[in-house]
Amino acid sequence: MSGLVKLYNYVLFGMAYCSGVTIFMAVCLIVMDVGMRITGLDPFVFVLTTVEYILLYFTMLAAPWLLRIKGHVFIDAVTQFMPPTVKKVIAKLVYSACIIACSIYCWQLIILLVEAIQSGELDMRSYEIPIWILFVPMPLCFFMCIIEFFRYLIGIDDMYSTAVEERESV
Amino acid sequence: MEWYWALATLIGMVVFLMAMGVPVAFTFIITNIIGVVIFIGTMAGWTQIADNSTQLITRFTLGPVPIFIMMGSLFFHTGLAIRVFDGLDVLFGKLPGRLCFLTVAGGSVFSTLTGSSMANTAMLGSLMVPEMQKRGYNWRMSMGPILGTGGLAMIIPPSALGVLLASVANIDVGRLLVAGFLPGFVLAGLYAVMIFIQLKLSPESAPAYEVEMPSIPERIRLVCVNILPMGLVVFMVVGFIILGWATPTEAAASGALGVVILAALFRCLTFKAMVTAIEATVKVGAMVFFIIMSSTVFSQLLAYSGASAGLLEWAASFELSKYAILGMMFVILIALGMFMDATSMMLITVPIFFPLAELLGFDLIWFGLFVLMTFEMAGTTPPFGLLLYVMLGVAPKGTTLYQVAAAAFPFLVCDAVLILMMIKWPNLALWLPSLM
Numbered sequence: 001m002s003g004l005v006k007l008y009n010y011v012l013f014g015m016a017y018c019s020g021v022t023i024f025m026a027v028c029l030i031v032m033d034v035g036m037r038i039t040g041l042d043p044f045v046f047v048l049t050t051v052e053y054i055l056l057y058f059t060m061l062a063a064p065w066l067l068r069i070k071g072h073v074f075i076d077a078v079t080q081f082m083p084p085t086v087k088k089v090i091a092k093l094v095y096s097a098c099i100i101a102c103s104i105y106c107w108q109l110i111i112l113l114v115e116a117i118q119s120g121e122l123d124m125r126s127y128e129i130p131i132w133i134l135f136v137p138m139p140l141c142f143f144m145c146i147i148e149f150f151r152y153l154i155g156i157d158d159m160y161s162t163a164v165e166e167r168e169s170v
Numbered sequence: 171m172e173w174y175w176a177l178a179t180l181i182g183m184v185v186f187l188m189a190m191g192v193p194v195a196f197t198f199i200i201t202n203i204i205g206v207v208i209f210i211g212t213m214a215g216w217t218q219i220a221d222n223s224t225q226l227i228t229r230f231t232l233g234p235v236p237i238f239i240m241m242g243s244l245f246f247h248t249g250l251a252i253r254v255f256d257g258l259d260v261l262f263g264k265l266p267g268r269l270c271f272l273t274v275a276g277g278s279v280f281s282t283l284t285g286s287s288m289a290n291t292a293m294l295g296s297l298m299v300p301e302m303q304k305r306g307y308n309w310r311m312s313m314g315p316i317l318g319t320g321g322l323a324m325i326i327p328p329s330a331l332g333v334l335l336a337s338v339a340n341i342d343v344g345r346l347l348v349a350g351f352l353p354g355f356v357l358a359g360l361y362a363v364m365i366f367i368q369l370k371l372s373p374e375s376a377p378a379y380e381v382e383m384p385s386i387p388e389r390i391r392l393v394c395v396n397i398l399p400m401g402l403v404v405f406m407v408v409g410f411i412i413l414g415w416a417t418p419t420e421a422a423a424s425g426a427l428g429v430v431i432l433a434a435l436f437r438c439l440t441f442k443a444m445v446t447a448i449e450a451t452v453k454v455g456a457m458v459f460f461i462i463m464s465s466t467v468f469s470q471l472l473a474y475s476g477a478s479a480g481l482l483e484w485a486a487s488f489e490l491s492k493y494a495i496l497g498m499m500f501v502i503l504i505a506l507g508m509f510m511d512a513t514s515m516m517l518i519t520v521p522i523f524f525p526l527a528e529l530l531g532f533d534l535i536w537f538g539l540f541v542l543m544t545f546e547m548a549g550t551t552p553p554f555g556l557l558l559y560v561m562l563g564v565a566p567k568g569t570t571l572y573q574v575a576a577a578a579f580p581f582l583v584c585d586a587v588l589i590l591m592m593i594k595w596p597n598l599a600l601w602l603p604s605l606m
């Protein structure tokens with residue numbers, strides 16, 4: 001069991017690293033594209049679509065890790081005034097609701113992924129790309145979100161233990 | 171279902187779930203799932219919402235968001251921000267309240283190089299508060315200017331929130347970014363005037379102190395070396411967009427490259443700084459994108475249920491002036507901002523407010539800037555204004571939320587004055603975009 005947990009953690013953190021690498025790659029690609037245009041060279045046609053796909057992968061690969069590090073923004077303006085027991089019950093209800101919601105999304109995204117693979121449909125952007133590539137990271141992301149919420153539900157950690165001043169946003 | 175019940179159901183569900191502490195992104199996901207069952211009446215719609223959720227975040231126009239975060243983070247973590255402060259520091263003699271004026275000047279320059287108001291506030295707070303305490307500044311003068319100036323990053327380009335707003339509201343990203351440039355600096359001027367007035371009323375709140383000033387040639391050298399090169403980065407972002415040389419996404423990437431080049435030239439570009447910047451980008455960028463992804467269907471549900479159209483028709487039936495409705499929208503945004511962060515507020519209100527503003531005849535770029543200004547104000551309103559908590563995190567032990575909010579209040583008045591100026595002289599916001 002501990003080996004499985006270790007493997008899962010490697011995947012979780014590995015996906016977050018990949019998210020960082022992909023967004024850095026996107027910046028490099030765009031800089032290269034602008035540079036080529038300014039110097040009069042013909043820019044590569046694949047940059048636009050690749051960056052658009054990277055934005056999706058960047059988000060999906062990092063989302064479960066963000067749950068692990070309590071990086072998803074939430075509002076505690078109401079719950080902070082509740083007694084600890086009520087707070088705990090509400091937290092469990094929240095985790096359960098999120099598990100159900102993620103399960104529904106995961107299930108629907110698997111259907112979409114399978115359909116996309118079977119149909120062989122193409123996404124027409126600046127170049128053609130099989131549409132299933134769009135859906136690959138999504139069921140995985142939501143499946144891992146289910147696991148992360150389950151960790152909170154069974155009490156391995158508490159999602160609400162971050163101080164407000166430690167939260168990040170734009 | 172009548173439009174008002176549909177609106178109350180959807181907005182009520184989002185507000186209730188958020189109030190219960192459901193993470194914002196998952197609030198929208200749950201609302202979408204329940205909303206589809208209520209309004210479409212079949213679970214088959216779930217496949218559609220999962221399919222539609224990729225629509226917004228696979229747009230090239232959203233590209234500047236993570237890149238601006240990376241650029242700002244690089245600027246802070248490589249030490250370039252400190253150099254800017256060192257350069258500005260020699261421009262202010264021993265005038266009373268010099269650290270307050272330095273905060274406004276430094277914060278305005280930071281805002282042209284970073285897209286995050288939270289990062290800006292945190293940086294200014296950690297740099298300036300200890301120094302101000304040491305020099306005997308009272309809490310009002312040591313925190314107020316930082317809170318005011320920190321929020322400037324929301325309107326002065328590059329603004330990550332501006333890009334998000336433009337993308338969600340479907341308006342021109344570049345024009346909205348550029349529109350914030352002039353009003354941002356006018357606001358910085360208003361902050362300086364406010365500090366001057368506060369010092370006149372209470373000179374002991376920020377006492378003058380002896381400063382060892384370098385010679386004039388040395389001062390010129392410091393300014394040329396530490397500040398002027400930053401102008402290159404500003405040009406690579408704002409200039410490229412105005413001149414039409416690059417799209418906002420390309421300008422953002424060029425700006426990030428500019429910061430990397432400057433850091434390399436100043437020999438402060440380290441592997442650690444790069445990794446920290448990328449980590450910050452993943453933390454903030456992916457979190458915001460996940461919210462955007464999950465909220466895409468929410469605005470579609472508002473339209474599908476008839477809530478948006480019904481509300482518009484209802485609002486148009488009143489014989490109220492458009493400025494009265496603008497005032498109502500302002501009050502709603504400020505009230506929401508007392509409990510929510512800017513991204514959540516934006517995703518709830520944009521699908522309703524922007525069509526309404528268009529119907530009332532407001533220029534949408536102008537209105538976008540008005541909304542950003544309101545977000546800036548909402549960020550410093552208690553009890554949930556996130557910038558207040560950022561400030562509290564870097565303030566000396568024992569500082570209360572009340573003190574932080576009270577220190578911010580005069581600067582909120584400046585924000586309100588700027589909004590009135592924008593209403594009186596819309597070209598303040600629209601002149602620069604008109605050049606594009």
